[in-house]
Amino acid sequence: MAHAGIGRSGQQLVARPPAADSPIRSLLCGTGACSGRGGGARDSTQAAADRAYEAALELSRQQQHGAAREAFEELLRAHPNMCKAWVSYAQMEKRIGRLGDPQRLHIARFVLQRGLSSNPDSACLAQAWGLLELQR
Numbered sequence: 001m002a003h004a005g006i007g008r009s010g011q012q013l014v015a016r017p018p019a020a021d022s023p024i025r026s027l028l029c030g031t032g033a034c035s036g037r038g039g040g041a042r043d044s045t046q047a048a049a050d051r052a053y054e055a056a057l058e059l060s061r062q063q064q065h066g067a068a069r070e071a072f073e074e075l076l077r078a079h080p081n082m083c084k085a086w087v088s089y090a091q092m093e094k095r096i097g098r099l100g101d102p103q104r105l106h107i108a109r110f111v112l113q114r115g116l117s118s119n120p121d122s123a124c125l126a127q128a129w130g131l132l133e134l135q136r
Contacts, residue, residue, distance in 0.1 A: 049079045056085070060092045068092060076115075083124035086115030090128060108132060 056071035072089040076082065090111040097104035112129040119125055 049075065049082060052078075053082065053085050053088070057088060060088070065092065065096060080115075080118040081122075083115070083119065083122055086111060086119075086125055087128045090115075090132065094132065105136065 052071065052075040056068055056075055059065075059068035059071055069089075069092075072085060072092075075085050076089070079085065090108040093104045093108035093111060097108065109129070109132060112125055112132065115125045116122060116129065
């Protein structure tokens with residue numbers, strides 16, 4: 001199932017499979033997530049999303065921030081309702097901001113704003129944004 005959304009510039013976005021040179025493609029395909037085999041489509045889609053999330057987190061932990069951003073963006077294009085991915089992405093940007101790039105705090109806020117625009121009823125994202133503002 002394709003997921004659609006609106007990009008920053010207002011254009012329609014449609015989720016696509018990971019690009020051949022994607023930082024998470026080898027991880028996902030190496031585990032069989034790209035083969036289409038396995039249980040029900042919903043279960044395999046959720047499992048693939050969970051693996052992509054873990055891959056993005058690992059890139060963030062390794063301080064490979066550019067690759068982590070790409071991985072989070074790719075994941076969120078395919079799964080825009082994955083609250084924990086929006087929150088983790090924003091937390092990464094906040095950590096970078098604390099390391100000396102104050103512009104990243106604005107980016108963390110923007111990430112959560114994007115998440116809320118895709119999920120306006122998300123208590124998880126509203127809480128994360130509130131905590132971000134309180135912890136400035």
